[in-house]
Amino acid sequence: MFHVEHEGDLERFLIHSAEKMGIALTGIQSAQFMRYLSQLLHWNRTINLTSISNPREIVIKHFIDSLIPISTIPFPHQAQLVDVGTGAGFPGIPLKIVRSDLRVKLIEPNKKKCSFLSALIGTLKLADVEVFSGTIQEYAARSDASAQVITARALRLDEMQPELVSLALPAGKIVLYRTEPLALPDLPAELAIETQQKFELPEDAGERVITVLSAENKPGCSTWNSQS
Numbered sequence: 583m584f585h586v587e588h589e590g591d592l593e594r595f596l597i598h599s600a601e602k603m604g605i606a607l608t609g610i611q612s613a614q615f616m617r618y619l620s621q622l623l624h625w626n627r628t629i630n631l632t633s634i635s636n637p638r639e640i641v642i643k644h645f646i647d648s649l650i651p652i653s654t655i656p657f658p659h660q661a662q663l664v665d666v667g668t669g670a671g672f673p674g675i676p677l678k679i680v681r682s683d684l685r686v687k688l689i690e691p692n693k694k695k696c697s698f699l700s701a702l703i704g705t706l707k708l709a710d711v712e713v714f715s716g717t718i719q720e721y722a723a724r725s726d727a728s729a730q731v732i733t734a735r736a737l738r739l740d741e742m743q744p745e746l747v748s749l750a751l752p753a754g755k756i757v758l759y760r761t762e763p764l765a766l767p768d769l770p771a772e773l774a775i776e777t778q779q780k781f782e783l784p785e786d787a788g789e790r791v792i793t794v795l796s797a798e799n800k801p802g803c804s805t806w807n808s809q810s
């Protein structure tokens with residue numbers, strides 16, 4: 583399905599795919615994505631950042647996939663976005679490239695991935711992006727921990743549920759990148775599903791469900807045993 587191609591063709595493919603989602607990438611933004619791609623491929627030779635090695639597949643399954651919520655979720659201007667378990671920066675960095683006003687915290691406990699992220703932030707000259715080298719549990723324990731939007735992609739959430747809920751309360755939103763819709767019994771008691779939408783990735787690369795949770799004052803304890 584995927585094939586190797588010239589960088590110019592790949593950049594045009596990225597621009598075209600983003601356009602179809604209602605995102606008009608500037609020349610600077612598409613160049614940032616191409617640089618991100620080359621850094622990812624380069625670092626991936628020595629540290630395990632992604633199992634995907636085909637550039638076109640990276641564009642679809644990491645970049646385009648990360649950007650899905652941009653045109654459907656009204657991220658507030660200069661919102662504090664916390665990307666939990668960001669790995670190689672997904673979805674936090676693609677969202678930041680397109681929405682440069684966002685103030686982004688990338689939470690990642692793996693030290694080698696954090697080194698990659700710090701180098702990447704410098705290479706892409708991204709302002710207002712910080713790497714927190716630790717777990718979400720460690721981040722949530724800090725007195726200055728806060729988030730207006732929390733993103734989580736390809737993450738087991740059950741163990742992180744209390745921290746995600748406490749960070750999201752009282753007014754934040756949690757944006758989950760899932761492969762299946764979240765079932766109601768899996769919902770934490772303090773949160774409600776605000777929206778849940780299914781999207782098709784380009785070139786039959788699969789489906790993505792974006793689930794947005796927001797706080798709702800419900801008493802009682804919760805169980806959240808989902809996996810995305």
Ligand SMILES: C[S@@+](CC[C@H](N)C(=O)[O-])C[C@H]1O[C@@H](n2cnc3c(N)ncnc32)[C@H](O)[C@@H]1O
Binds near residue numbers: 671672718734736
């Ligand atoms: C499957 S990867 C997903 C990475 C990225 N979100 C993506 O979609 O490509 C899960 C990441 O979560 C990180 N992680 C594991 N436990 C965590 C925790 N308790 N708090 C924050 N991140 C965690 C791992 O180090 C890993 O990089």
